[in-house]
Amino acid sequence: MFTGRVIGSIDSTINHPWYDAKKMLVVEKTDAAGKPSGDYVVAVDTVDAGVGDPVLVLDEGTGARQIVGSTTAPVRSVIVGIIDEVHCPSRAS
Amino acid sequence: MFTGRVIGSIDSTINHPWYDAKKMLVVEKTDAAGKPSGDYVVAVDTVDAGVGDPVLVLDEGTGARQIVGSTTAPVRSVIVGIIDEVHCPSRAS
Amino acid sequence: MFTGRVIGSIDSTINHPWYDAKKMLVVEKTDAAGKPSGDYVVAVDTVDAGVGDPVLVLDEGTGARQIVGSTTAPVRSVIVGIIDEVHCPSRAS
Amino acid sequence: MFTGRVIGSIDSTINHPWYDAKKMLVVEKTDAAGKPSGDYVVAVDTVDAGVGDPVLVLDEGTGARQIVGSTTAPVRSVIVGIIDEVHCPSRAS
Amino acid sequence: MFTGRVIGSIDSTINHPWYDAKKMLVVEKTDAAGKPSGDYVVAVDTVDAGVGDPVLVLDEGTGARQIVGSTTAPVRSVIVGIIDEVHCPSRAS
Numbered sequence: 001m002f003t004g005r006v007i008g009s010i011d012s013t014i015n016h017p018w019y020d021a022k023k024m025l026v027v028e029k030t031d032a033a034g035k036p037s038g039d040y041v042v043a044v045d046t047v048d049a050g051v052g053d054p055v056l057v058l059d060e061g062t063g064a065r066q067i068v069g070s071t072t073a074p075v076r077s078v079i080v081g082i083i084d085e086v087h088c089p090s091r092a093s
Numbered sequence: 094m095f096t097g098r099v100i101g102s103i104d105s106t107i108n109h110p111w112y113d114a115k116k117m118l119v120v121e122k123t124d125a126a127g128k129p130s131g132d133y134v135v136a137v138d139t140v141d142a143g144v145g146d147p148v149l150v151l152d153e154g155t156g157a158r159q160i161v162g163s164t165t166a167p168v169r170s171v172i173v174g175i176i177d178e179v180h181c182p183s184r185a186s
Numbered sequence: 187m188f189t190g191r192v193i194g195s196i197d198s199t200i201n202h203p204w205y206d207a208k209k210m211l212v213v214e215k216t217d218a219a220g221k222p223s224g225d226y227v228v229a230v231d232t233v234d235a236g237v238g239d240p241v242l243v244l245d246e247g248t249g250a251r252q253i254v255g256s257t258t259a260p261v262r263s264v265i266v267g268i269i270d271e272v273h274c275p276s277r278a279s
Numbered sequence: 280m281f282t283g284r285v286i287g288s289i290d291s292t293i294n295h296p297w298y299d300a301k302k303m304l305v306v307e308k309t310d311a312a313g314k315p316s317g318d319y320v321v322a323v324d325t326v327d328a329g330v331g332d333p334v335l336v337l338d339e340g341t342g343a344r345q346i347v348g349s350t351t352a353p354v355r356s357v358i359v360g361i362i363d364e365v366h367c368p369s370r371a372s
Numbered sequence: 373m374f375t376g377r378v379i380g381s382i383d384s385t386i387n388h389p390w391y392d393a394k395k396m397l398v399v400e401k402t403d404a405a406g407k408p409s410g411d412y413v414v415a416v417d418t419v420d421a422g423v424g425d426p427v428l429v430l431d432e433g434t435g436a437r438q439i440v441g442s443t444t445a446p447v448r449s450v451i452v453g454i455i456d457e458v459h460c461p462s463r464a465s
Contacts, residue, residue, distance in 0.1 A: 001228040001263050003196070003212075007125065008181030010096070012149055014140050015174025016160055024149070026096075026181060028125045032193065032214045032226040040125040042094040042149060047200050051182055056198055056210070056228060060247040060262035061153040067202055067260045074160045074173060076153035077094050080260060081201025088194030088212060089237055100311065101367030103282070105335055107326050108360025109346055117335070119282075119367060121311045133311040135280040135335060144368055154339040167346045167359060169339035170280050187414040187449050189382070189398075218379065218400045218412040233386050242384055242396070242414060246433040246448035253388055253446045266446060267387025274380030274398060275423055286404065287460030289375070291428055293419050294453025295439055303428070305375075305460060307404045319404040321373040321428060330461055340432040353439045353452060355432035356373055 003083060004029045006053045010042060018074055025049060025079065027057055034086060043077035044068060056081040096176060097122045099146045103135060111167055118142060118172065120150055127179060136170035137161060149174040189269060190215045192239045196228060204260055211235060211265065213243055220272060229263035230254060242267040282362060283308045285332045289321060297353055304328060304358065306336055313365060322356035323347060335360040375455060376401045378425045382414060390446055397421060397451065399429055406458060415449035416440060428453040 004027040012019065023045040031037040041059060046067055049055050057079055058064055064078045065071055097120040105112065116138040124130040134152060139160055142148050150172055151157055157171045158164055190213040198205065209231040217223040227245060232253055235241050243265055244250055250264045251257055283306040291298065302324040310316040320338060325346055328334050336358055337343055343357045344350055376399040384391065395417040403409040413431060418439055421427050429451055430436055436450045437443055 001210075001261075002226070003228060007183060008179055010149065010179050011177040012174035013177055015149065016139065019149075019174060024094075026125070026179065032212070032222070032224050036125070038125050040095070042096060046202065056196065056201065056205075058260055058262060061155050062247050063251075063260040063262055065156075066258050072159050074151055074156040074171075075094075076151060076156055078260075081198035081205060084197040084199055086194055086196050086212065090193060100369060101365055103335065103365050104363040105360035106363055108335065109325065112335075112360060117280075119311070119365065129311070131311050133281070135282060154341050158342075165345050167337055167342040167357075168280075169337060169342055187396075187447075188412070189414060218398070218408070218410050232388065242382065242387065244446055244448060248433050249437075249446035249448055252444050264446075267384035267391060270383040270385055272380055272382050272398065276379060286462060287458055289428065289458050290456040291453035292456050294428065295418065298453060303373075305404070305458065315404070317404050319374070321375060340434050344435075351438050353430055353435035353450075354373075355430060355435055 001056060001058050002029050003086065004055055004057055006049050006051050006055060008051060016074060027055060027079065041077045043079050044075055045079050047079055047082055049079050049082055054083040055079045056083055094149060094151050095122055096179065097148055097150055099142050099144050099148060101144060109167060120148060120172065134170045136172050137168055138172050140172055140175055142172050142175055147176040148172045149176055187242060187244050188215055189272065190241055190243055192235050192237050192241060194237060202260060213241060227263045229265050230261055231265050233265055233268055235265050235268055240269040241265045242269055280335060280337050281308055282365065283334055283336055285328050285330050285334060287330060295353060306334060320356045322358050323354055324358050326358055326361055328358050328361055333362040334358045335362055373428060373430050374401050375458065376427055376429055378421050378423050378427060380423060388446060399427060413449045415451050416447055417451050419451055419454055421451050421454055426455040427451045428455055
């Protein structure tokens with residue numbers, strides 16, 4: 001799992017039917033220092049996240065399918081939480 | 094899942110029979126800023142994508158097998174959608 | 187599996203119910219020389235680790251679910267041990 | 280899946296019995312431009328590939344086990360095809 | 373799978389019981405040219421490897437569990453062989 005920030009969303013009309021009603025968001029990963037890393041994933045939203053929100057992402061198929069409630073969903077990455085705060089003592093001192 | 098652009102296709106005559114009727118495309122990943130990253134995957138096409146198309150790729154075996162409709166297919170990466178638009182407000186401002 | 191050091195924790199109120207009672211820690215990976223790598227994961231704590239502890243992390247869904255005792259848990263990364271010592275002869279000589 | 284080129288083979292006498300009769304090849308990955316990337320995997324050969332051959336590699340356990348015909352084989356990477364040609368229009372122009 | 377060299381071992385007293393009788397080794401990955409890469413994994417030893425040994429590592433949960441003989445073991449990386457020789461013709465010429 002990793003932390004990131006929602007930076008956008010994706011529109012796709014020609015795709016697999018499972019994605020039809022899903023909100024697909026672009027999440028830029030943050031690095032160990034909490035800064036944008038330049039890396040990203042496209043993740044299915046499950047917590048009503050929006051652009052700018054700091055989020056927790058699970059990037060594993062079987063766990064992701066549990067989150068979306070389907071053992072056959074073609075999904076790997078899901079947003080599982082909106083982050084209130086990351087406590088990193090060494091960053092603050 | 095990640096976004097990319099189809100940059101080519103692969104011809105292979107000596108291979109596993111499952112791949113015989115499959116269209117295998119080379120997809121260059123785009124980075125968080127929407128630019129080519131230099132990284133790529135070879136993905137099975139399921140949405141009739143062609144060279145130049147911006148696509149959404151699922152890179153996970155179990156989900157990929159659901160997409161191609163076989164629980165035993167030797168596949169990890171599939172193109173699951175053609176992207177109409179990526180909305181990234183911070184890129185536009 | 188890899189070694190790392192706990193550098194922080196995460197608070198999240200809007201998330202999937204499975205995470206409600208879990209301690210989610212930020213673990214910075216160490217490199218082959220034992221130094222911080224700048225890379226990290228968010229891992230579920232199972233050994234009562236705290237900030238500053240050197241830890242061993244398992245980053246694989248099925249094994250992680252065994253550790254947390256649930257075949258359906260949406261989890262990929264868990265802290266499986268607190269490290270007493272890493273013996274690397276070539277580093278010491 | 281990714282493309283690469285076979286650069287060598289591995290001899291190992293002390294290993295798990297499953298590997299005894301297997302040809303293990305070193306495959307250097309090619310990048311999006313078709314050049315050697317410096318990265319590699321050790322893959323089980325299933326198509327009688329040899330040093331110098333351009334190949335297609337599947338790097339996922341469950342799919343790899345389907346290729347080798349065993350649901351319990353300790354394998355992740357297999358060579359699934361010898362590549363005849365990679366068509367990348369933008370490279371040629 | 374990839375090749376590497378054992379560079380050390382790990383002592384951990386506070387950990388998951390499955391690891392109690394296991395030898396956990398630090399394996400530095402070698403790159404495509406056979407040189408140390410700076411990257412590493414912590415792997416369970418199954419072939420009585422020691423510091424300095426060139427080894428073959430399997431880095432996939434389901435296959436790793438087959439190697440250690442348990443479908444529920446919390447493991448992802450195992451040393452599956454000690455390498456006698458890597459034949460790379462282009463390196464020698």
